[in-house]
Amino acid sequence: MRLRFVTSGLRTTTQDAGRPEYTHIGVPIGGALDKAAMRYANSLVGNALQTPVLELTMTGPRLICESAGKVALAGAQFTARVNNQLVDSRQAIALTAGDELSFESPTTGYRGYLAVEGAWQVKTWLGSASALRIGSYELLASAVWRAKDVLETRSARVTPWPAIVLPPTPSNAIIRAYRGPEYDRLEPSAVAQLIERPISVVAPSNRIGLRTNTALSLRHSAHATEMVSSGVQPGTVQVTHDGQAIILLADAQTIGGYPRVLQCTSRSIDDLAQLRVGDQFSLTVLDYPTH
């Protein structure tokens, strides 16, 4: 199918599973922040689950269908309209040439995922179609959509047994996490402030990380005042020198020098994608299974 962008929305990018294999040379993993939503949207249009999707941020694009096909939306609850008529965006939407698809900003959540039926004809870099911004660089500029751009997909080989994916059930008010490598650096007062109590997302927050309204006390390390940089992951809760907890997301750098006090579960990382500045959530700590 073919879709032409009339407007781009706030920031609409191509995202997929990202580039997890290049962290040793400092390339952030990237990819869809809410991967459960990406997989679910793809399942609704019959795509392989890791097919790229459009990641919509707060304000969606306006699209004209130039050749027919199905699309489906998951993640944040954007209201979708076809030719100005409300449509049920929780199932596949069949579009024919000339249809106009538009979105209203979501009432809950922050990022929407639009799957488009077929094999995407887009550029990839290091095995992924995902946009990645480092400072002022767009490392895959064509993955950032602008007015007049055209997204084209070709019919893909039909999966004989389409994947059945249950709709995600976001619980972004409760984020589950395991203890991180430097959990013991948290003073008891910091544990009390960080865990099981509501904390808020504050600006600036973006695909690199979520900042929080926290001021946590840390124990000084037994070994040195400055930590040697070590690997970090999406979902790592770091505490900066001024005591602010930052939760890293997909576009974060690959190593860091701040204490890693918690590591969110894979499932909760998807939920973090839907938090906006001002939203509240609480962190709950799980025990590692015994091995």
Place this chain on the structure above:
Amino acid sequence: MTAIIRPYGDTAALIEFTSDDGAIPNAMALNRVLRAEDPQGIVSTTPSYDSILVTFDTAKTSYSKVHATLVALLERAHPELNASERLWSIPTCFDPSFALDCEPLQRELSMSWDSLVETFCQSEYRVKAIGFLPGFPYLAGLADTLRCSRMKTPRARVPASSVAIAGDQAGIYPLDSPGGWRILGRVPIPLFNPERQMPALLAPNDRVSFLPIALDAFTELGRQWDHGDLDIRTWIS
């Protein structure tokens, strides 16, 4: 070697080496075997100084299997093999037009520019980690006499390919970016080039030395690079 292996979330293990002087060589040696063996289900390995972060795919393996694999690989990780890692000789121009901290560095280190450059180029460096930016190498091996402070206020824009020092480390900025390290020269080619199949010039554990070149040689190498005529494999021995 003394290593602690523990889970770090539900899809990763962190290996930390603890012996005081051997920690980094041991980590580098394990990273070397890990990349060579590429065990089933391991998605990424991120070495950084004395630790390695290993992530895995829970559909293909489990934490306990990864743990067992790491224990087995530790037996075969011999730090003496690190000596055979590739050695780069990177042409670098130390002309004052690139050395943004030429004056302050001479003042802080009480050294003439010529002896500062000579000292810098005499050392062999080792890539201890790549991070901060894609392709940014953290280089250990800086001479004690070149230890220097960071800028109090970082620059808003350090030009790409700038060679820099701070504390007891050296580095090369792969992209234009803000930065507080002291700038003493520039490399004639990009350290990170998205168009290349392996976009970063350097890899963890590589050995690096800097070869001083004049401004006209810098310009000529840059021109050759732009025309695709520069074979950087000749920089490796």
